[in-house]
Structure formats: structure tokens, C-alpha cells
Amino acid sequence: MSYNEELSEQNEKVAAGILGAFLFALIGGALYIALYKIDIFPPVSGMAAIVLSIVGFRLFGKKPSLKSVFVPMLITVVVIVLAIYLTLAWDAYEVYAIWYENGESERSITAGQALLYGYQFLADPGILTYYVKQFGLTVLFCIVGSVLFIIDGIKLYREQRDY
Numbered sequence: 001m002s003y004n005e006e007l008s009e010q011n012e013k014v015a016a017g018i019l020g021a022f023l024f025a026l027i028g029g030a031l032y033i034a035l036y037k038i039d040i041f042p043p044v045s046g047m048a049a050i051v052l053s054i055v056g057f058r059l060f061g062k063k064p065s066l067k068s069v070f071v072p073m074l075i076t077v078v079v080i081v082l083a084i085y086l087t088l089a090w091d092a093y094e095v096y097a098i099w100y101e102n103g104e105s106e107r108s109i110t111a112g113q114a115l116l117y118g119y120q121f122l123a124d125p126g127i128l129t130y131y132v133k134q135f136g137l138t139v140l141f142c143i144v145g146s147v148l149f150i151i152d153g154i155k156l157y158r159e160q161r162d163y
Helices: 002-009 012-036 042-061 067-101 111-121 124-160
Strands: none
Touching: 012 042, 012 067, 042 067, 042 124, 067 111, 067 124, 111 124
16 A cells, blocks of 8 residues: 555656657567568557557556556557558568569669658558558557556546545
8 A cells, every 4th residue: 555655646757658658669569560470460469569558658657647548549559650651661672572573573672762662552542441451450459458548547537636
């Protein structure tokens, strides 16, 4: 019980919490990429990403709060967008390598070029639909993974407000 009192008396370190959330969310983003490359339903990594992000915020921020749920959610969405874009660029790089090998393209592209210009593949409606669907499913899994944290955050907020 004294631990809870000490914890509630500490000031929340938001900047450190944001850093922790970002670093831990990167683990979830890496998990997304790994699952994508081994062809195992990558959106499920959204649950891990949000839980890790919230844990990172609370670990570095030193205090659980409602803010420690919603800030990591925003950070996780940004990391998911980055992870999905990296998979798009990786796919573009691999496709150009195959096209070059088969003689369908005059040259291959570098990984840097794939990162810089991968977004151009989103002009194809089929590709855009696929990646938007991946993003939507991953965010859905993030929301599912954060429900208990949201409930906990609301309880903490009510306790602090009534206290």
C-alpha cells in the first residue's frame, strides 16, 4: 500500500514516458515486420505493440494515468504506419529485383530508392487497398489490446479526480 501512495505522489514524466512508449512500440513494429516476412498474420502484432508502448510509457513516465494510455496509442499508430511503409518498400525492392532478374526491368533499385519512392506503388488501387486494410486491422488489434488499459486509466482518473 505504501508503494501505491509513493507512486501517486510522484509527478508524471511525460517526455520520458513518450520516449519509453516510442522505444517499446518499435519492438512491436519490428514484430509486425517479422510476422509479415514469415507470412503470419502481421496485424496481430498490434496488440503487442500497444501493450509494449503503454508499458514503456508507464515505466519511463513513472506514473500510470489516463495519459499513459492515449499517448502510447498515438505513438503506436505512428510506429505501425512506419512498419507498414517499410514492408511496402521491402516488397518494392524485392519486386524490382525479380523483374530485373527476369529481364522485365532494365535495372534493379537500391534499398534506399525503395524507401524513398515506395509510396508511388500506392497509386495502384489494389496495392493501396491491401496496405490500408493491413493498417486498419493492425489498429483494430491495438484497440482490442488497449481496452483493459483504458478501463484501468479511467478508474485511475476517477480516483484522482475524487481524491
